[in-house]
Amino acid sequence: MIFSFELNDVDTKFAQAYAEETGESIGEMAKNALLEHIEDIMDLRAAKIAKAEYEADPVTYTHEEVGRMLGLD
Secondary structure, rough: OOOOOOOOOOHHHHHHHHHHHHHHHHHHHHHHHHHHHHHHHHHHHHHHHHHHHHHHOOOOOOOOHHHHHHHOO
C-alpha cells in the first residue's frame, strides 16, 4: 500500500535534516512513526484493561508466592 502526504517547507527541511542525520529516508521515518504510534495506542489500551482488571480484583502475589503456587520452590 502506498501513502502520500504533503509537508510545508519548514517541516520538509526539518524532516530532510533528520533523515540525513539518521540515514533513513523520509518514507522510512513516516512508516516507522506510524507503526510506533499504533503500537503506543495498543499498549495504552492494554494498560487501561490491566488497570481495570486490577481495580476489580486488587490481589497481587510476590515472585516467591507464585513460585510456590507453581511448585518451583
